[in-house]
Amino acid sequence: MNNTRTPLYKVGLIKKHFPVLGGILRRTKGYVKALDGVDLEIFRGETISVIGESGCGKTTLGRMLALLDKPTGGELSFDFGQGLQDVTSLRGADQMRFRKKVQMIFQDPYTSFNPRQRVGAAMDEVLRVHGVKDEAERTARILEACEMVNIRPEYLQRYPHEFSGGQRQRLAIARCLATKPELIIADEIVSALDVSIQAQIVNLLLKIQKETGLSFIFVTHDVAVARYVGHRVAVMYLGNVVEILPADSLPEAAEHPYTIALLSAVPSMNPTAKDHRVVLQGEVPSPIDMPSGCAFSTRCPAVMDICRTERPVLKISNISKGDHQVACHLNKGAK
Amino acid sequence: MSLSTDQDLILDLKSVNVKFKVEDDTLHILRDVSLSIPRGSFLCVVGESGCGKSVTAQAIVQLLPDNGEISSGDIVFSQGDKVVELNKLEKFGKQMRDIRGAKIGMIFQDTLSSLNPAHKVGRQVAESLLQHLPISKSEARARVVDLFRKLGIPDPERRYEAYPHEFSGGMRQRVMIAIATVCEPDLVIADEPTTALDVTIQAQIMTLLKDLQKSAGKTFILITHNMALVSEVADHVAVMYLGRVVEYGTVDQVLRDPRHPYTKALMASVPNLDADKNVELQTVDGQTPSPAEVTVGCEFAGRCPYVVAACREKTVEMTQVNPGHDVRCIRLDSNGKLPVLNGGA
Numbered sequence: 001m002n003n004t005r006t007p008l009y010k011v012g013l014i015k016k017h018f019p020v021l022g023g024i025l026r027r028t029k030g031y032v033k034a035l036d037g038v039d040l041e042i043f044r045g046e047t048i049s050v051i052g053e054s055g056c057g058k059t060t061l062g063r064m065l066a067l068l069d070k071p072t073g074g075e076l077s078f079d080f081g082q083g084l085q086d087v088t089s090l091r092g093a094d095q096m097r098f099r100k101k102v103q104m105i106f107q108d109p110y111t112s113f114n115p116r117q118r119v120g121a122a123m124d125e126v127l128r129v130h131g132v133k134d135e136a137e138r139t140a141r142i143l144e145a146c147e148m149v150n151i152r153p154e155y156l157q158r159y160p161h162e163f164s165g166g167q168r169q170r171l172a173i174a175r176c177l178a179t180k181p182e183l184i185i186a187d188e189i190v191s192a193l194d195v196s197i198q199a200q201i202v203n204l205l206l207k208i209q210k211e212t213g214l215s216f217i218f219v220t221h222d223v224a225v226a227r228y229v230g231h232r233v234a235v236m237y238l239g240n241v242v243e244i245l246p247a248d249s250l251p252e253a254a255e256h257p258y259t260i261a262l263l264s265a266v267p268s269m270n271p272t273a274k275d276h277r278v279v280l281q282g283e284v285p286s287p288i289d290m291p292s293g294c295a296f297s298t299r300c301p302a303v304m305d306i307c308r309t310e311r312p313v314l315k316i317s318n319i320s321k322g323d324h325q326v327a328c329h330l331n332k333g334a335k
Numbered sequence: 336m337s338l339s340t341d342q343d344l345i346l347d348l349k350s351v352n353v354k355f356k357v358e359d360d361t362l363h364i365l366r367d368v369s370l371s372i373p374r375g376s377f378l379c380v381v382g383e384s385g386c387g388k389s390v391t392a393q394a395i396v397q398l399l400p401d402n403g404e405i406s407s408g409d410i411v412f413s414q415g416d417k418v419v420e421l422n423k424l425e426k427f428g429k430q431m432r433d434i435r436g437a438k439i440g441m442i443f444q445d446t447l448s449s450l451n452p453a454h455k456v457g458r459q460v461a462e463s464l465l466q467h468l469p470i471s472k473s474e475a476r477a478r479v480v481d482l483f484r485k486l487g488i489p490d491p492e493r494r495y496e497a498y499p500h501e502f503s504g505g506m507r508q509r510v511m512i513a514i515a516t517v518c519e520p521d522l523v524i525a526d527e528p529t530t531a532l533d534v535t536i537q538a539q540i541m542t543l544l545k546d547l548q549k550s551a552g553k554t555f556i557l558i559t560h561n562m563a564l565v566s567e568v569a570d571h572v573a574v575m576y577l578g579r580v581v582e583y584g585t586v587d588q589v590l591r592d593p594r595h596p597y598t599k600a601l602m603a604s605v606p607n608l609d610a611d612k613n614v615e616l617q618t619v620d621g622q623t624p625s626p627a628e629v630t631v632g633c634e635f636a637g638r639c640p641y642v643v644a645a646c647r648e649k650t651v652e653m654t655q656v657n658p659g660h661d662v663r664c665i666r667l668d669s670n671g672k673l674p675v676l677n678g679g680a
Contacts, residue, residue, distance in 0.1 A: 053534070054504075164622050194383040194560070194623075195383065195560065195562075195601060195604050196601065196618060196619035197622065199604035199616040199618045199619075200618045202606070202616055203616055206615075221534075223534070224605070224606040224607055225606050227608060227612065228606040228610075247612065251608050251609070261535060264538075265534040266563070267537075267541075267566065268563055268566070268607070268608060268609070269566045269602075269607055270607075270609055279535075280535045280538075283505060283506075283536065
């Protein structure tokens with residue numbers, strides 16, 4: 001991305017610490033640091049894939065960006081058209097204006113629709129909530145959205161249980177599109193689907209992205225899908241973004257030892273891939289007692305003394321430069 | 336590898352049919368499933384949800400749900416000189432119980448519901464030993480601790496006393512592997528053992544299973560939907576679609592040179608880390624039909640780009656395209672190749 005452009009959405013060192021209560025008095029014993037200072041800029045027309053293992057905070061990040069949870073620190077600013085504006089303090093109508101611009105799709109298409117409501121009515125409701133008063137316009141928008149996701153208009157009279165998982169996920173996408181958002185946050189939307197259906201949804205997202213120029217945040221645990229869908233890929237580990245890099249440059253350009261290990265753990269059809277595999281020992285430490293210094297220092301094959309005491313920050317990579325940022329002491333930063 | 340009859344087969348499924356009674360309906364879930372598994376090999380059964388891959392595993396160990404039954408076919412299990420037909424044994428009779436767990440180990444996907452939350456994990460592993468072998472409790476304990484150590488469970492003596500909730504997902508899966516292998520079975524059936532785990536943990540577990548096959552000579556049947564995983568661990572692959580094995584062969588034959596249209600489509604729809612990003616993923620139109628829909632002819636006909644009228648006429652039989660490589664498709668020519676589609680495919 002061009003650095004002179006202003007981002008659509010700027011995430012400045014946001015934190016989310018959940019208190020851990022204990023004892024009879026339910027006092028705060030400590031904090032689960034689900035997000036511990038995440039920095040991210042999302043540009044118009046860009047898809048960022050967020051990858052990481054369970055518990056790394058990728059879902060929390062998605063919810064935070066959609067303002068479904070309040071961050072405990074840091075800034076979130078969104079460009080409504082007149083430059084970046086803080087959104088964490090938005091209330092009432094202003095917040096609704098934000099929600100219309102930033103929509104979210106969830107993993108489970110079975111629970112994101114009301115089973116007793118026809119899907120057409122469910123879509124209509126969203127538009128009414130967002131103040132589209134004219135019924136004809138609402139209908140037109142719904143039909144337009146359905147066309148984009150290849151759902152026949154007569155299906156709108158059906159109930160959610162009459163659809164397959166893939167169709168329901170299409171409907172969820174259509175419901176999002178009808179509000180004409182600028183950013184869609186998709187949290188593991190293809191994880192529950194079979195591979196042949198997953199491919200349909202992935203192709204659909206790419207098509208929508210090309211046609212509408214929307215921005216997407218695509219949260220997933222599947223590295224190959226993330227690379228395929230995203231322009232840039234952000235790798236998370238234990239509440240931190242450890243590396244952001246252009247998707248095209250994966251897997252070769254990965255620099256952070258965690259990204260390298262994660263990529264090499266992905267099973268591959270390529271028979272030679274097994275030869276240079278890094279098998280990580282141990283497991284992700286608990287986010288309650290995080291290691292001081294680099295969060296990955298307890299499992300890192302390239303750990304140095306400085307890693308255990310000082311936390312590395314995201315810096316532009318000194319190898320591939322440009323859009324590639326790494327949070328690792330091995331990276332000295334580009335000049 | 337050829338499938339000649341003189342090969343040492345540990346398990347031989349011959350035209351196994353499984354039917355489920357659902358309300359007034361009878362669903363035909365497995366249709367003439369035949370699989371021959373050589374001793375010491377690693378077979379992967381792949382397919383999408385509802386293709387019958389888990390039912391195949393359940394049928395082998397006779398753990399089908401109450402409404403399901405093996406309606407025809409034979410499942411022959413051989414342990415050296417002794418050959419038994421598993422499907423003839425009483426489901427919960429002594430003979431079947433002696434085999435299940437001791438001779439055939441099982442690993443399931445959901446570890447949290449497969450372990451008893453109220454018992455210490457060590458005891459749950461030892462239980463299997465005490466059930467099948469005439470050994471004392473302290474001997475059993477020593478063997479379990481030893482196995483925990485081999486499986487990479489840190490601090491095994493202390494962990495013996497822990498409860499399932501104190502373990503992480505990856506560690507619980509190791510406990511499951513311990514339960515499945517503690518009696519040193521010849522055959523281990525693993526049903527999606529790593530689906531719920533992160534990729535880095537999955538890599539650890541798969542390395543462990545592969546080591547067991549190589550060092551201890553155990554036979555594995557791995558049931559999975561992950562084609563890339565198959566490519567890394569399997570010797571043989573069976574691809575299932577709607578209750579039928581549609582393609583069978585070695586990994587190189589099936590994954591590097593797929594012949595059945597479904598296998599081809601399945602392979603092309605998986606995004607790969609090394610693939611060109613600008614090539615659109617191939618999709619399979621429509622969705623898997625329900626087993627309740629009675630179909631004549633090829634089950635895949637409704638979604639197949641190569642379909643012709645003859646496909647829907649009668650059941651398609653397996654044909655050999657290469658020694659050891661069988662495909663269930665009538666559209667293959669005499670060289671075992673699919674015709675070229677108009678518009679390119």
